Structures are given as C-alpha cells and as structure tokens.
Amino acid sequence: MASTRERIVTATAELFRRNGYTGTGLKQIVGRAEAPFGSLYHFFPGGKKQLGAEVIREAGLPYAALFDIYIASADDLVAGIEQAFAGAGETLVETDYADACPIATVALEVASTDDGLRRATAEVFEAWLATGTEACSTFGLSREAARALAIATVTSLEGAFVLSRSLRSTEPLDAAGATVAARARELLSTSAGSARHPRG
Known part of the structure; x- marks a missing residue:
C-alpha cells in the first residue's frame, strides 16, 4: 500500500495534469489522497x-523513460516516433482527454511568475531531452541532430496535447507524429551512418 507521502504526490500529479497548478487546491489534494490535512505540511x-x-x-522525470520504451527499443527510429505519438493519442482517448503531460500545464503557468517552479520544470524537460538525445543517437545521428530531433519530438507532443484536448480529437497528435517522423527520415537520409549503433 502506498505511503501517505506517495499518495499526496500521486494525487497532486493527477490534479496538476487536469487542473494545472493554480487550479489545484490543497483541500483537493488531501481529499484525493485520503490524507489528513496536517500530513501535507508534515511532508x-x-x-x-x-x-x-x-x-x-x-512525476515528470519518469516520463523520460518513454523515449526508451518507444524509440530506443524500436528497430526503426521512424516507427518508434510514430508509435510514441500513437501511444500518446491512445492515452488521451482512454482518459477522455483529461490526462496529458504532468509538466506542460504547470510550466505554462509558472514560467514567468515563479522561478523555483520554473527551474523544476526546466530540469525535467532537460532530462527528457537528454534521454531523447541518447535514444535518437543510437540510430546513427550526430549528437546535434539527435538533440534537435528530441526537441522536435517533445515540443510537437506538448503542442499537440493542447490542441487535442481542446478539439477532443487525436488529429493534432497524428499530424504532429507524421511531421516529426518525416523529419527523422530526412535526418537519417543525410546522416553519414544511418545504421543502428547499440548503446555502449
């Protein structure tokens, strides 16, 4: 059974995904976590x-593992990217377009108002980009090209999440996935070594 602290963290992450930072109250958090109000300030x-x-x-750092799940473990970079966007679309549909990225909603709210929270979101995004760069570079891309593709993947996913939730359609995710996959094909075709290079 999850500890009280774990329940508070999980509940807060869920509420942030749905309501954002300012839209989430402490009473909502302890209510969803089924925790005494005082325990929040204890932890x-x-x-x-x-x-x-x-x-x-x-909540944000584990999402970096998605690059390993969908891309690094794939036999083909383009297919891995397509699967990542398809998986994101499936998650949105399964949650009735309620659950998307646990970080982006907060990042938009706090980027210019709270530097401590901004730094926390920046750390998470940078971790995602580092993992994405490693995953993409295993297919023979230069570090520069791999990082550029990782940035394109993250930014396209985040933007598509916003549109998909608003339109209640996976069309933006499908289009974004196709665009990033096409860019991956271009990078692979111009790469000096497009063959797969296993991680050392």
Missing part, C-alpha cells in the same frame, strides 16, 4: 510551492 513544510516542485520532479 512538505514549504506548502504548495515545495509540494509543486517535488511533484514536478518526481
């Missing part, structure tokens, strides 16, 4: 800001 004496920063890091 997070800095209140909502400390909780927010820790949730961003704890």
